[in-house]
Amino acid sequence: MNAKVWLVGAGPGDPELLTLKAVRALHEADVVMIDDLVNDAVLEHCPAARVIPVGKRGGCRSTPQAFIHRLMLRYARQGKCVVRLKGGDPCIFGRGGEEAQWLRERGVEVELVNGITAGLAGATQCDIPLTLRGVARGVTLVTAHTQDDSQLNWQALAQGGTTLVIYMGVAKLGEIRDQLLAGGMAADTPVAMIENASLAHQRECRSDLSAMAEDASAFELKSPAILVIGAVAAVVEEQKIAAFGSSCTAYGVQAL
Amino acid sequence: MNAKVWLVGAGPGDPELLTLKAVRALHEADVVMIDDLVNDAVLEHCPAARVIPVGKRGGCRSTPQAFIHRLMLRYARQGKCVVRLKGGDPCIFGRGGEEAQWLRERGVEVELVNGITAGLAGATQCDIPLTLRGVARGVTLVTAHTQDDSQLNWQALAQGGTTLVIYMGVAKLGEIRDQLLAGGMAADTPVAMIENASLAHQRECRSDLSAMAEDASAFELKSPAILVIGAVAAVVEEQKIAAFGSSCTAYGVQAL
Numbered sequence: 001m002n003a004k005v006w007l008v009g010a011g012p013g014d015p016e017l018l019t020l021k022a023v024r025a026l027h028e029a030d031v032v033m034i035d036d037l038v039n040d041a042v043l044e045h046c047p048a049a050r051v052i053p054v055g056k057r058g059g060c061r062s063t064p065q066a067f068i069h070r071l072m073l074r075y076a077r078q079g080k081c082v083v084r085l086k087g088g089d090p091c092i093f094g095r096g097g098e099e100a101q102w103l104r105e106r107g108v109e110v111e112l113v114n115g116i117t118a119g120l121a122g123a124t125q126c127d128i129p130l131t132l133r134g135v136a137r138g139v140t141l142v143t144a145h146t147q148d149d150s151q152l153n154w155q156a157l158a159q160g161g162t163t164l165v166i167y168m169g170v171a172k173l174g175e176i177r178d179q180l181l182a183g184g185m186a187a188d189t190p191v192a193m194i195e196n197a198s199l200a201h202q203r204e205c206r207s208d209l210s211a212m213a214e215d216a217s218a219f220e221l222k223s224p225a226i227l228v229i230g231a232v233a234a235v236v237e238e239q240k241i242a243a244f245g246s247s248c249t250a251y252g253v254q255a256l
Numbered sequence: 257m258n259a260k261v262w263l264v265g266a267g268p269g270d271p272e273l274l275t276l277k278a279v280r281a282l283h284e285a286d287v288v289m290i291d292d293l294v295n296d297a298v299l300e301h302c303p304a305a306r307v308i309p310v311g312k313r314g315g316c317r318s319t320p321q322a323f324i325h326r327l328m329l330r331y332a333r334q335g336k337c338v339v340r341l342k343g344g345d346p347c348i349f350g351r352g353g354e355e356a357q358w359l360r361e362r363g364v365e366v367e368l369v370n371g372i373t374a375g376l377a378g379a380t381q382c383d384i385p386l387t388l389r390g391v392a393r394g395v396t397l398v399t400a401h402t403q404d405d406s407q408l409n410w411q412a413l414a415q416g417g418t419t420l421v422i423y424m425g426v427a428k429l430g431e432i433r434d435q436l437l438a439g440g441m442a443a444d445t446p447v448a449m450i451e452n453a454s455l456a457h458q459r460e461c462r463s464d465l466s467a468m469a470e471d472a473s474a475f476e477l478k479s480p481a482i483l484v485i486g487a488v489a490a491v492v493e494e495q496k497i498a499a500f501g502s503s504c505t506a507y508g509v510q511a512l
Contacts, residue, residue, distance in 0.1 A: 016277035017370060024272065089376060092395065097385025097491070112380050114273060116370045120345060124368050129353025131399070137408050138398030139348065140418055143387070152393050156416040161409045162396055235353070 005072050005082045005103055007096045009089040009115015014198040015041040017116045025113055029083040031075045033068065037087030037224055039199070046083070065095070069102050076108045087224075088117040093143045093167055117141065119165035119226045122197025126204050127236040128228055130163050135231050138162035144169035144176060158183030163230035170223045173213040180229070185209060190234035195225040206233070261328050261338045261359055263352045265345040265371020270454040271297040273372045281369055285339040287331045289324065293343030293480060295455070302339070321351070325358050332364045343480075344373040349399045349423055373397065375421035375482045378453025382460050383492040384484055386419050391487050394418035400425035400432060414439030419486035426479045429469040436485070441465060446490035451481040462489070 006025040011017035026032065026045035034043070036055030043051060052071070054063040068084075075082045090096025090112055100110045119141055123130050130139040140160060142152060145168040157164060158180045169176055181187060187210035195203040207215035209229065262281040267273035282288065282301035290299070292311030299307060308327070310319040324340075331338045346352025346368055356366045375397055379386050386395040396416060398408060401424040413420060414436045425432055437443060443466035451459040463471035465485065 011275070014277070016280065017275050019267070019273050019275055019372065020279070021270070021272035023276070091380055091385040091387065092376070093387055095389070097388045097488070100383070100385075101492070112383075114372045114377050114380050116275065116372065117376075120348070120373075121370050124347055124370055127356070127368075129347040129356075131347065131349055131397075132353045133351070138396060140394060140396040140416065141387075142394030142418060153415050153417045156412040156414075157418075158412075159409050160396065160412040160416055162398060162413075232353070236357070 003076045003079045003081070004109045004111065005076050005084060005099075006111050006113060007084050007090040007094075007099055008086065008113040009094065009096075009117075010035075010038040010042050010085045010087060011116040012088055012118035012121035012198040013037075013039050013196065014121065015039050015044075017121060017198060018042055018045075019113065019115065021113045022115065025083050025111075026085075028081050030080040032083045032085055033071065034085045035087055036062075038085050042085070049083070069099065072099070072103060073106055073108060076103070086115070089115045092117045092141060093145075116198075118197040118224070119167060119228070122194035122202065122226050123165070123192070123228050123232075125198055125202055126192055126194060126228075128192055128232050129235070130165065130228070130232065132232050132235060135235065136161070136163040139165060141165045141167065143167045144172045154179035155183035158185035163228065163232050166227040166229065168223070169227050170216070170221055170225050173216055173227075176227070177209055177213055180209060185229075189229060190231060192228040192233040193219070193221050193225055194228065195221055195223075197224075197226055259332045259335045259337070260365045260367065261332050261340060261355075262367050262369060263340050263346045263350075263355055264342065264369040265350065265352075265373075266291075266294040266298050266341045266343060267372040268344055268374040268377035268454040269293075269295050269452065270377065271295050271300075273377060273454060274298055274301075275369065275371065277369045278371065281339050281367075282341075284337050286336040288339045288341055289327065290341045291343055292318075294341050298341070305339070325355065328355070328359060329362055329364060332359070342371070345371040348373045348397060349401075372454075374453040374480070375423060375484070378450035378458070378482050379421070379448070379484050379488075381454055381458055382448055382450060382484075384448055384488050385491070386421065386484070386488065388488050388491060391491065392417070392419040395421060397421045397423065399423045400428045410435035411439035414441035419484065419488050422483040422485065424479070425483050426472070426477055426481050429472055429483075432483070433465055433469055436465060441485075445485060446487060448484040448489040449475070449477050449481055450484065451477055451479075453480075453482055 029049040086094045140162045189209040193205040205219040285305040342350045396418045445465040447468045449461040461475040
């Protein structure tokens with residue numbers, strides 16, 4: 001019996017950003033339950049496992065959470081090694097904490113494996129360091145998704161002095177802009193909006209806080225995307241402008 | 257000629273948390289420049305490379321940053337493939353942004369590889385989800401290190417509603433406590449202090465905001481350690497107390 005559930009972060013999309021521990025979990029898996037946002041390419045590490053798609057996306061047809069819970073429990077009780085593969089990291093907007101708790105309450109052994117979160121990988125691929133001495137002494141990751149009923153204090157977020165990385169914000173750009181402006185953030189604060197972070201078809205739209213909703217619309221920005229808001233989002237841009245003498249506010253970069 | 261500098265995150269310590277891309281970079285390396293906090297075990301992936309320790313630690317004898325810059329440049333100009341191996345992620349308190357900029361200005365090709373940051377791995381090993389629906393809709397990572405002259409707004413951090421993860425804070429626990437209390441954070445806000453995150457000798461001290469400095473002192477908490485401040489730090493604790501009917505404020509957990 002190797003009954004166990006691994007809650008594994010598959011990283012942001014680039015299959016090379018999988019950790020060695022995630023690869024080991026996949027090798028050991030009898031059953032792999034895979035989220036929508038996970039790149040199928042990582043399944044090369046579990047050729048013999050049974051693969052079950054259990055996608056969940058806001059606004060689309062999706063697998064209910066309770067069903068996912070019961071499925072994990074059923075396979076674990078059959079003595080199977082189950083890998084639940086999530087985009088990014090299981091404990092950063094990944095429900096890893098909830099699922100681990102639910103399974104452990106039912107006597108199932110759970111092991112969590114960290115993954116690279118999309119906000120970090122997307123920013124890095126755009127040459128944006130999330131922290132930078134003299135510019136940003138920290139970074140805040142938040143979700144704009146409203147199914148989470150905990151409160152965000154946008155005024156505090158606007159004034160914290162950290163780089164702001166917002167997940168699941170594409171449908172709420174106008175609202176985010178209004179909240180941050182009302183909270184005292186400068187209208188010309190640089191913004192990078194990054195679609196399909198770390199994948200070959202990553203696209204990137206540069207803007208600022210006041211113009212981001214319009215620029216995203218013109219760019220046809222689509223989910224999944226992350227927003228990076230703060231001075232770091234313009235640091236490399238400014239170097240490029242200094243070097244090439246040109247400026248731009250919104251453009252796409254293919255296969256960075 | 258494969259002249260190039262890879263700025264690679266080696267993760268928090270557990271060598272299995274290295275990414276596949278980091279392993280590839282190590283395989284290609286002629287020269288590996290390794291930071292203090294990187295676990296030597298990852299060097300198994302570059303048996304033929306020349307390994308140069310370039311440790312930097314606050315308060316200790318360390319390698320000057322300018323020397324590290326020049327060394328990377330010299331090897332790259334000799335046509336060598338250089339891997340600069342950093343603890344955690346190169347762009348989260350890792351100076352990756354600065355080093356990439358400096359090298360690119362001198363015509364050197366640079367590639368950044370993300371790593372799992374210590375705050376995330378340490379929390380996960382203690383069963384603390386950094387975000388949790390209904391409890392914390394985001395997470396803020398900040399450094400308490402004063403060599404960074406950018407400003408932190410502690411009042412905003414105290415009120416943002418995100419889980420707070422503080423790096424390099426062991427020597428400043430009293431100051432952090434005072435700032436957060438003055439900013440309006442509740443005195444009984446749960447705190448987990450995690451030494452040597454993700455390593456076999458990880459140790460963990462649970463406390464709350466008002467008592468954390470005294471509890472850390474009694475626990476003999478040492479650097480490197482991260483602080484996790486927020487309601488998520490008590491969620492699993494509360495479950496354990498509910499299950500076993502006992503309570504505790506500070507204890508050590510070996511080899512989690």
